Amino acid sequence: MPFTALLRHCLLLFALVSGLSVAAPFAQAQVQQGGQTLTEQARSQLQQSTRQVQQIRKSMADIESSETLRSLSEQALEVQRVADQAVRELGPELERLDARIAQLGELAEGSSEGSTVANQRKSLGSQRNQVDDLIKQGNLLSVEARQLSEAIEKERVQRLGQQLGLRVASPLSPLLWQKVIAQVPADLERFDVLLRQQRQALERGIGKHGWALPLSAVGVALVLFFPLRLWLRRLGRRVAASERAPKGRLRRTGLAVWLMLVGTVLPGVSALVVVAALKAIDGIAPRFVQVADSVVSASFLAAFITALSACLLVPKRPSWRLLPLDDQAAARLRKYAWMAAGLMWVTWVGRSVNRAARTSEITGVALDGLLALGYIALIMAMLMSLTRLHRRQQREQAEQAAANGGNVSPAARRQGGWAVLVRVFGHLTVAAALLATLLGWINLAMFAAQQMIWLGVVGLALLLLLKFADDLAMRVFAADSPSGKAVMLATGLSGNRLEQVGVLASALLRLGLIFLALIAIALPQGNSAVVLGWFDTLRNGITIGDTVLRPWTLVRALLVLGIGLGVLQLLQRWLVDTYLPRTSMDAGGRNSVSTVARYLGLAIVALWTLAALGLGFQKLALVVSALSVGIGFGLQAITQNFFSGLILLAERPVKIGDLVRIGDLEGDVRRISVRATEIQAGDKSTLIVPNSELITKTVRNMTLSNPTGRVQIKFQVPLSTDVAQLREVLLGVYAAHPGVQEEPAPSFYVDGIDGGMITINSFGHVGSPRNVYSIKSDLLFELLVALQAAGIALSTPTDVHLLKDSQ
Known part of the structure; x- marks a missing residue:
C-alpha cells in the first residue's frame, strides 16, 4: 500500500x-x-467526593514515599474534576428552573393565586434551592480539593529538595561497602521472601487456571516481538523505497516515525500481554504487582529509546539518516543508545524490586551510586564521540572552505554552534554529577544524569516529529498532491494560498509538539494529574470577563467561519458569473451589486462566527462602543473612505469604465472598493485614489450618461485669405472623416479679426470622448494637406529685424 x-x-x-x-x-x-435524576446523581457524586477528600486528609499523616504523595495529589485533582463537572452539569438545570419560575411572574404583596400555580411555584422553588445548594457545595469542594492538591505538591517539592540534598557515603568509600556487605545476608533473605511469595502466587494461579493462558500470552508476545515487528519494519522500508511513496523528505521522516512506532509499541505490548495474563490468573503476588508494572513501563521506555536511535541514526543506511552524522559516529551512538536503554530499564525495575523487597537503605544507596557512575560514564562516552565527530566535521568544512575560497555555508555554521552548546552543557552536567557522586550526593547525581539523558531523548524525538509534521503538512497542502488538488477544487484557493495554509498548519502542529515535549520533560518528576488538569482547563475553557472560551467553541467558530466563507464564495460566484450577466445592468452596476453583496455577506459571516463564539449582541455593542473611540481618533480617514465607497457604489456617480479627470489626473475607472478606487492612466499605470477624494472634490466624468466627444480646431489666417473657400475646405475635411458625426453637424466660426489676422474656430462631434485626441490629429493632418493644395496660407510668425544706424 x-x-x-x-x-x-x-x-x-x-x-x-x-x-x-x-x-x-x-x-x-x-x-x-438513566437510573436517577441529574440532581440525585450530582448529589451522590459530591457526597462520595467529600468522603474521598476526608480520606485524603487522613492519609497525609501516614505518608511514606513520594509515590504516595503523587497518588494522593492525583486523587485530589480527580475530586476537583468531578466537582467541576457536577457544577457544569447543574448550571443549565438551574437556568431552566429560573426560566420556568420567571414565567410564573412575581407574586404581588397582598395578592393571592390559585392552588395549582402556588404548588408549582413551591415545587420549582424547592428544586431550584436544591440545585443551587449543590452548585455551591460543588464549588466549595472544588476549592478544597485544589488547595489540598497544592498542599500535597508543596510537600512533594520539599521532600524532593531534601532527597536531592541528602548526603551519604561516597561510592569510593570503603566504609560504605563494609555496611553493604554487612547487610547482604539480610537483603538476600528479603529477596528470597519476595521471590518465594511470587513463586507461590504463580503456582496457585497455574494450579487453578492452568498453563493455557500464560503460554498463549508468551506465544503472542514472541510473535509480536519477533516476526510481526520485523515484518512491519521491512514493510515500511519497502513502501518508503517504492514509487508510490511521496517525493521529498516525507518518505524519510515518515519511515522514521513508522519505525519508531513499531519499535516502541510492539515490545512494550509484548511485556504488557505477559503481565496481563499473569494478573488474569492471579499469578502475581501483591508485593510483586508494582514490580510487574515497572517491567511494563520500563519495557516501553527502553523500546522507545532503542527505536528512536535506530530510526534517527540508521547505521546501515546512510542515505536515510536524518541527523548530520557519519557512519562511525552513528555506529558508536547506536551502541550507546542500547546501553542507555538498558540502564534506564535496570534503574526503573531495580528500584521497584528494592521497594518491593524492602531492602536496607544502604543497599539502595549503593545501587544508586553504581547506577549514577554508569550514567556518568555513558554520558562521557557519548560526549567523546560527539567531540570526535565535531573535529572530523571541522576538518571537512576547512577542506571545503579552502576549495570554495574560504566560504562556509550558514547551515554548517549553525550546526557547529548547536554542537558546541550541547557539548559544553553536557560536560558541565557530567562534571557536576561526578563531583556530587564522589562527595556523597548520590540522589542529586542520579537526578542530573537521568534528566540529561531524558532531555536528550525527548529532544531527539521532538526533532524527528517536528520534521515529520512539517513534511506532512506541506505535502497535504501541496498544489500537486491529491489532497491539495481537492482542497483547491473545493475552496477555489490558489496554489500560493494553499501553500500558506500548509505553512500555518505546520506551525500549529509544531507548537502542539513543543507543548507535548515540555510536558514530557517535566513529567518524570512532576505529577500526571497536573498535566491532566491542564487539559481539563483547556477543555473547560478560559474565562475572559463574562465570556468562557472553550476549545470546542473555538473549533465550532472556525468551522462556522470556514463554512460561511465557502457558501459566500459560491453565492458570489453564482451572482457574478450566472445571474448578473443576464440582467440589463452594465459592468459598473454589476460590480456595485457584487461588491455590496460580498461585504454584506462578510458582515453576516462575521456576526455568525461571533455568535458561535458565544458573544451576544449586547457584548458586541460594548465592543463596538469601545472601538468607536479608536475610530474617532485613529481610524477617521479609513471610516470616511469606507462610507464614501458605499456612497459611490450606491449612487454610482463614477462607475467602472468611466473616463474621469481629478485635477491633473485622468484615466479609466477599473475597480471600486469600499476604501479606494483604482484608475488606470493612459500609460497603463494605476492610480489609487481614496474614495473620499471622489466624494468631496470636483470630479469630471467625461463618459457619464453616454456623452459625445467634441473636436475643436482653432487657428489664424492672414486678412487676405478667401474665407469662403477656407470654410468649404474645413467643412469638407470634417465631412470626409468617418469618425465625425453628421448630427450635430460640424460648425465653422470666425472668432475674431485682430492685427491683420483672422481667427477661425470650428467644432465637430465624435462618438466618444475617448476618440477626440486621435480624430483631431487626423483632421489636422488632412486640413494641412487640403490648405496646401488650395493655396491657402496660414499665418506665420512675424520676423523682426533690428537695423543699426551707421551715423
Whole structure:
C-alpha cells in the first residue's frame, strides 16, 4: 500500500482506540444517569467526593514515599474534576428552573393565586434551592480539593529538595561497602521472601487456571516481538523505497516515525500481554504487582529509546539518516543508545524490586551510586564521540572552505554552534554529577544524569516529529498532491494560498509538539494529574470577563467561519458569473451589486462566527462602543473612505469604465472598493485614489450618461485669405472623416479679426470622448494637406529685424 495510506491507517487505528477509551466512561455515565435524576446523581457524586477528600486528609499523616504523595495529589485533582463537572452539569438545570419560575411572574404583596400555580411555584422553588445548594457545595469542594492538591505538591517539592540534598557515603568509600556487605545476608533473605511469595502466587494461579493462558500470552508476545515487528519494519522500508511513496523528505521522516512506532509499541505490548495474563490468573503476588508494572513501563521506555536511535541514526543506511552524522559516529551512538536503554530499564525495575523487597537503605544507596557512575560514564562516552565527530566535521568544512575560497555555508555554521552548546552543557552536567557522586550526593547525581539523558531523548524525538509534521503538512497542502488538488477544487484557493495554509498548519502542529515535549520533560518528576488538569482547563475553557472560551467553541467558530466563507464564495460566484450577466445592468452596476453583496455577506459571516463564539449582541455593542473611540481618533480617514465607497457604489456617480479627470489626473475607472478606487492612466499605470477624494472634490466624468466627444480646431489666417473657400475646405475635411458625426453637424466660426489676422474656430462631434485626441490629429493632418493644395496660407510668425544706424 502507499506510504501515506499506511500512515493514514495507523492514525485511524489510534483514533478508534482513543474514541473507545473516551466513549466508554461517557456511555457508563449515561447509563448511570438513566437510573436517577441529574440532581440525585450530582448529589451522590459530591457526597462520595467529600468522603474521598476526608480520606485524603487522613492519609497525609501516614505518608511514606513520594509515590504516595503523587497518588494522593492525583486523587485530589480527580475530586476537583468531578466537582467541576457536577457544577457544569447543574448550571443549565438551574437556568431552566429560573426560566420556568420567571414565567410564573412575581407574586404581588397582598395578592393571592390559585392552588395549582402556588404548588408549582413551591415545587420549582424547592428544586431550584436544591440545585443551587449543590452548585455551591460543588464549588466549595472544588476549592478544597485544589488547595489540598497544592498542599500535597508543596510537600512533594520539599521532600524532593531534601532527597536531592541528602548526603551519604561516597561510592569510593570503603566504609560504605563494609555496611553493604554487612547487610547482604539480610537483603538476600528479603529477596528470597519476595521471590518465594511470587513463586507461590504463580503456582496457585497455574494450579487453578492452568498453563493455557500464560503460554498463549508468551506465544503472542514472541510473535509480536519477533516476526510481526520485523515484518512491519521491512514493510515500511519497502513502501518508503517504492514509487508510490511521496517525493521529498516525507518518505524519510515518515519511515522514521513508522519505525519508531513499531519499535516502541510492539515490545512494550509484548511485556504488557505477559503481565496481563499473569494478573488474569492471579499469578502475581501483591508485593510483586508494582514490580510487574515497572517491567511494563520500563519495557516501553527502553523500546522507545532503542527505536528512536535506530530510526534517527540508521547505521546501515546512510542515505536515510536524518541527523548530520557519519557512519562511525552513528555506529558508536547506536551502541550507546542500547546501553542507555538498558540502564534506564535496570534503574526503573531495580528500584521497584528494592521497594518491593524492602531492602536496607544502604543497599539502595549503593545501587544508586553504581547506577549514577554508569550514567556518568555513558554520558562521557557519548560526549567523546560527539567531540570526535565535531573535529572530523571541522576538518571537512576547512577542506571545503579552502576549495570554495574560504566560504562556509550558514547551515554548517549553525550546526557547529548547536554542537558546541550541547557539548559544553553536557560536560558541565557530567562534571557536576561526578563531583556530587564522589562527595556523597548520590540522589542529586542520579537526578542530573537521568534528566540529561531524558532531555536528550525527548529532544531527539521532538526533532524527528517536528520534521515529520512539517513534511506532512506541506505535502497535504501541496498544489500537486491529491489532497491539495481537492482542497483547491473545493475552496477555489490558489496554489500560493494553499501553500500558506500548509505553512500555518505546520506551525500549529509544531507548537502542539513543543507543548507535548515540555510536558514530557517535566513529567518524570512532576505529577500526571497536573498535566491532566491542564487539559481539563483547556477543555473547560478560559474565562475572559463574562465570556468562557472553550476549545470546542473555538473549533465550532472556525468551522462556522470556514463554512460561511465557502457558501459566500459560491453565492458570489453564482451572482457574478450566472445571474448578473443576464440582467440589463452594465459592468459598473454589476460590480456595485457584487461588491455590496460580498461585504454584506462578510458582515453576516462575521456576526455568525461571533455568535458561535458565544458573544451576544449586547457584548458586541460594548465592543463596538469601545472601538468607536479608536475610530474617532485613529481610524477617521479609513471610516470616511469606507462610507464614501458605499456612497459611490450606491449612487454610482463614477462607475467602472468611466473616463474621469481629478485635477491633473485622468484615466479609466477599473475597480471600486469600499476604501479606494483604482484608475488606470493612459500609460497603463494605476492610480489609487481614496474614495473620499471622489466624494468631496470636483470630479469630471467625461463618459457619464453616454456623452459625445467634441473636436475643436482653432487657428489664424492672414486678412487676405478667401474665407469662403477656407470654410468649404474645413467643412469638407470634417465631412470626409468617418469618425465625425453628421448630427450635430460640424460648425465653422470666425472668432475674431485682430492685427491683420483672422481667427477661425470650428467644432465637430465624435462618438466618444475617448476618440477626440486621435480624430483631431487626423483632421489636422488632412486640413494641412487640403490648405496646401488650395493655396491657402496660414499665418506665420512675424520676423523682426533690428537695423543699426551707421551715423
